[in-house]
Amino acid sequence: MPSTSDYKTKQDELQILINSRTPIITVETSEEDRLEKLLLAVATQMAVPFYTWSVTTGLKKFTGAALYNSDEPEKALANIATITGDAIFLLKDFARYCENDHISRRLRDLAANFCTARRSIVISAASLALPPELKCESAAFQFGLPGTDEMLGVINQVLVEANRELRVSVSLDANDISQLARNLLGLTQDEAARTLRKCLLAHGKADAELLSAVLDAKNAILRSDGLLETVRRDSSFTDVAGLKHLREWVDKRRSALTTEGRRFGLVPPKGVLITGVQGCGKSLAARAIAGEWGIELARLDAGRLYDKYVGESEKRLRNTLELAQELAPVVLWIDEIEKAFASAGTSGDADAGLSQRLLATFLTWMQEREPGVFLAATSNNITALPPEMLRKGRFDEIFFVDLPTADVRAALFALYLKKNSRNPALFDLPKLAAATEGFSGAEIEQAVAAGLYTAFDRKQQLSTEILLAEAKGTQPLSVTRAEDVEAIRDWAKSRAVPAD
Ligand SMILES: Nc1ncnc2c1ncn2[C@@H]1O[C@H](COP(=O)(O)OP(=O)(O)O)[C@@H](O)[C@H]1O
Ligand SMILES: [Mg+2]
Structure with a gap:
């Protein structure tokens, strides 16, 4: 079982890595949100600006809007190069891009200039293998699973919620609660919350019997060796x-x-x-x-x-x-x-x-x-x-x-406009559908996301025109990999039932 040292120790360890000017810090974890919170706490304590990057959100200051044109990994690094002074950059899921020679080179160049200030790039992924030339610039931070102190936070939140929303009565004293926290060790924060919630629902109340129910549930999860x-x-x-x-x-x-x-x-x-x-x-x-x-x-x-x-x-x-x-x-x-x-x-x-x-x-x-x-x-x-x-x-x-039909493409635009708090009725959906023949659902979702960036950048509202332009600038997979897509369709024609 990975280590479960307490939160304060983890904060200190990270702080030491950053203070000692480690240009690249790698963290192997599936708990991105938890890592982000820890980094935010460290950055706040050190009074160092904190930036996050992911391929969907681009590079942004923790509380700010995304920097222009920073969603592509290479551009994100170019953006980082222009930010001077102390800073912590959390690049989510970035390891996979480091296999690209350009990106790897750029990252090394950046790292070389990093020792002038308290600047660190933190790369996180569920499983991480950096190319050897980057490895020597980097140090691994052992994040581990949540310790009892973090578990207490989870428990508190779940109990308060259950009490408020489901009227679950809570009759646990401080001893019970710390035992409960220990019973959850070995799980990630989300798993712990889910397990506790599930046991609460099944048991109906939070009393001493809940403790063993939680322990059983946890063991069942761990028994599967992480495959399930x-x-x-x-x-x-x-x-x-x-x-x-x-x-x-x-x-x-x-x-x-x-x-x-x-x-x-x-x-x-x-x-x-x-x-x-x-x-x-x-x-x-x-x-x-x-x-x-x-x-x-x-x-x-x-x-x-x-x-x-x-x-x-x-x-x-x-x-x-x-x-x-x-x-x-x-x-x-x-x-x-x-x-x-x-x-x-x-x-x-x-x-x-x-x-x-x-x-x-x-x-x-x-x-x-x-x-x-x-x-x-x-x-x-x-x-x-x-x-x-x-x-x-x-x-x-x-x-x-199969690739979505025109009707489904219109529905996809409507769905992703709505998800982004835009009113689909204000858009010419049939026109958008007609302009995106051969697009997959993922590509339509991507077009809406890209359109939002463009609109924001131009200080305009998102419009049919902007989306049409995004669509025009996109080469869908069904075109770039036409043969593969055709082969899949041919195979399926005789052997599978159309899902649509
Ligand atoms: N039919 C659809 N309806 C809604 N969203 C879709 C649809 N097809 C694709 N998407 C979007 O694209 C993303 C990628 O789809 P995914 O299910 O992972 O594709 P696949 O497994 O077929 O490669 C989804 O998470 C969703 O956001
Ligand atoms: Mg898939």
């Missing part, structure tokens, strides 16, 4: 444009996972495989199913099955699948399932033996499992999947998600 992660149900089909057929299919089966439905004799659905063109909402739809049915969502991280430092992959997979069963009723989401099982077909691969065994374990589970776990798998490249997996009866249905 419960995910917040943050979307339902109201966040999805199009995919009408899939939506109806899901809607019809809503009751089948419930006890009433089963008593009535409904056969619970086993699962769907969603394949199709990139950026058109496969992953979004898979997770929306849980929201639609109002049941838990758990994600199995297929890529991590091959974590070479862990070993015993088959056993871990078996344990994880068992754990999923304990969470039932649950949607088990496996994103890009080909990552786990693709090489099972190709015997030349070094991993082939292991893949074969993993596949066998998985197929057995698919065949023999009890109802209550609904498998929602997505695949970008279904041709890479072993045919056994696609055989009749393994999935209830294989859905194909």
Whole structure:
């Protein structure tokens, strides 16, 4: 279990790194928000300006607006070069861009000039590997999981909320609460909050019995060795444009996972495989199913099955699948399932033996499992999947998600305008739809985001004209990678059911 030193110690350690003029600080964590808060606290204490960057928000001062044209990684670094004096820059998910020679070089040049002030670039990612030439400029900060003091904050917040919103009565003394905090150690902040909330809901009140319930729940999560992660149900089909057929299919089966439905004799659905063109909402739809049915969502991280430092992959997979069963009723989401099982077909691969065994374990589970776990798998490249997996009866249905039609594109514009607090009625949606033939949902979302920047920059309101110009300047994937997209469509025509 990673270290859980207290918050104050973490603040001090970071402060020392920054004061000692470490140009690049790397932090391996999946808890971005928590890291951001810690950095903000450190920056405030040191009276050093704090900037954050992400590819979606660009570079901005913590409380300010984004700097012009800073959403591209290289431009963000150019912007950083123009900011002088003390500063802390948190670059979220930046490690992946460092593999690019330009960016890596630029970052090194920047770092060389950094020792003149208390300036540090903090690079965070869930898993981080910097190229060797950057490694020597950088120091790793061990963020670790929340300690008891941070847990106390989480507990306090959840209890207050539960008391206010659900009228849950709280009869815990200070001792109980610190025990509760210890019982949650080993989880991330979000996991801890979720676990506590779930146990509170199930138990109905916050008393001494809650402590052991929380401990059991935590152990269940940890037992899965991090392969399985419960995910917040943050979307339902109201966040999805199009995919009408899939939506109806899901809607019809809503009751089948419930006890009433089963008593009535409904056969619970086993699962769907969603394949199709990139950026058109496969992953979004898979997770929306849980929201639609109002049941838990758990994600199995297929890529991590091959974590070479862990070993015993088959056993871990078996344990994880068992754990999923304990969470039932649950949607088990496996994103890009080909990552786990693709090489099972190709015997030349070094991993082939292991893949074969993993596949066998998985197929057995698919065949023999009890109802209550609904498998929602997505695949970008279904041709890479072993045919056994696609055989009749393994999935209830294989859905194909195609590029959105004009109607759906209009709905996508409306959806993302609304999400950005703009009134879709003020835009010429049919015209926008007509101008974005071949765009994926992700590309339309991106066009709206880019349009907002342009409008802000010109001190104008966002308009149809600005969006049209953004669309015109975009080369959609379906054009730049036309052959790939065509191949996916050809495959699906004969073998899958259109999702729309
Ligand atoms: N049909 C859609 N409705 C709403 N949003 C969409 C749709 N298609 C894509 N998007 C947007 O694009 C993003 C990327 O979609 P995603 O589901 O990850 O694509 P895929 O898994 O098919 O590659 C989503 O998070 C969502 O914001
Ligand atoms: Mg996806």
